[in-house]
Amino acid sequence: SAVISQKPSRDICQRGTSLTIQCQVDSQVTMMFWYRQQPGQSLTLIATANQGSEATYESGFVIDKFPISRPNLTFSTLTVSNMSPEDSSIYLCSVEGLLAQETQYFGPGTRLLVL
Amino acid sequence: QKEVEQNSGPLSVPEGAIASLNCTYSDRGSQSFFWYRQYSGKSPELIMFIYSNGDKEDGRFTAQLNKASQYVSLLIRDSQPSDSATYLCAVKTGGFKTIFGAGTRLFVKA
Numbered sequence: 001s002a003v004i005s006q007k008p009s010r011d012i013c014q015r016g017t018s019l020t021i022q023c024q025v026d027s028q029v030t031m032m033f034w035y036r037q038q039p040g041q042s043l044t045l046i047a048t049a050n051q052g053s054e055a056t057y058e059s060g061f062v063i064d065k066f067p068i069s070r071p072n073l074t075f076s077t078l079t080v081s082n083m084s085p086e087d088s089s090i091y092l093c094s095v096e097g098l099l100a101q102e103t104q105y106f107g108p109g110t111r112l113l114v115l
Numbered sequence: 116q117k118e119v120e121q122n123s124g125p126l127s128v129p130e131g132a133i134a135s136l137n138c139t140y141s142d143r144g145s146q147s148f149f150w151y152r153q154y155s156g157k158s159p160e161l162i163m164f165i166y167s168n169g170d171k172e173d174g175r176f177t178a179q180l181n182k183a184s185q186y187v188s189l190l191i192r193d194s195q196p197s198d199s200a201t202y203l204c205a206v207k208t209g210g211f212k213t214i215f216g217a218g219t220r221l222f223v224k225a
Contacts, residue, residue: 102147103164104149109157
C-alpha cells in the first residue's frame with residue numbers, strides 16, 4: 001500500500017497564529033480529504049481537497065478559517081488560521097483512489113494544541 | 116437519524132471470546148462498507164471492506180452485510196487484548212460520499 005505522510009506530527013501554537021499542515025502521498029490518488037478528531041470523539045470531515053480548484057467544505061467549515069490547497073495528485077495542505085484553543089485537535093489527511101480502489105486510507109495525523 | 120449509527124460501547128469481552136460489533140445505515144443506495152480500527156492516539160486503519168450481502172472472512176475477522184436490513188457487522192473471533200481499540204464503521208452512500216460512524220470502543224480482558 002502507499003505511504004501517506006503528514007507534517008508536522010504535532011505542534012503547540014499560540015492563539016491568533018496560523019499553522020499549515022502538509023499531506024504527501026507516494027502515489028497518485030483521486031481524492032484527498034481533511035478530517036478533525038477531538039480526543040475521544042468521532043471523525044469530522046472538514047473538506048474535500050480538489051486538484052486545481054477550490055476545496056469543497058462541509059457545513060460549519062469555511063475557507064477563510066481552513067484554506068486548503070491541492071496543487072497535484074499527491075500533495076495537499078490545510079491551514080488552520082487565526083487559531084483559538086477550540087482548534088486544539090488531531091487533524092487527519094485521508095486519500096481515496098489508491099490503485100483505483102475506493103477505500104479511504106489515513107495519514108498518521110497532526111496533533112495540534114493551541115494555547 | 117444519523118446516517119451511520121454504532122453503539123459507542125464500551126463493549127467488554129474476555130480474551131478468546133467472539134466480539135460482535137454492529138452498525139446500521141440510513142441510505143438504501145449505499146454500496147460499499149468498511150471497518151476501521153483506531154488505537155488510542157493513532158489514525159484509523161482499514162480492517163475490511165464488503166460490498167455484497169453475506170459474510171466475508173479475513174483471518175479472525177468476519178464482516179457481515181445485510182442490505183435489506185441496512186445492517187453491517189464485524190465479528191472478531193478469538194479476541195486478544197491487542198484487539199482493544201475503537202472500531203469505526205464507514206459507509207459509502209449512493210452519493211459516493213463516505214460517512215463514518217462514531218465508533219464502538221472494544222475492551223478485551225486478559
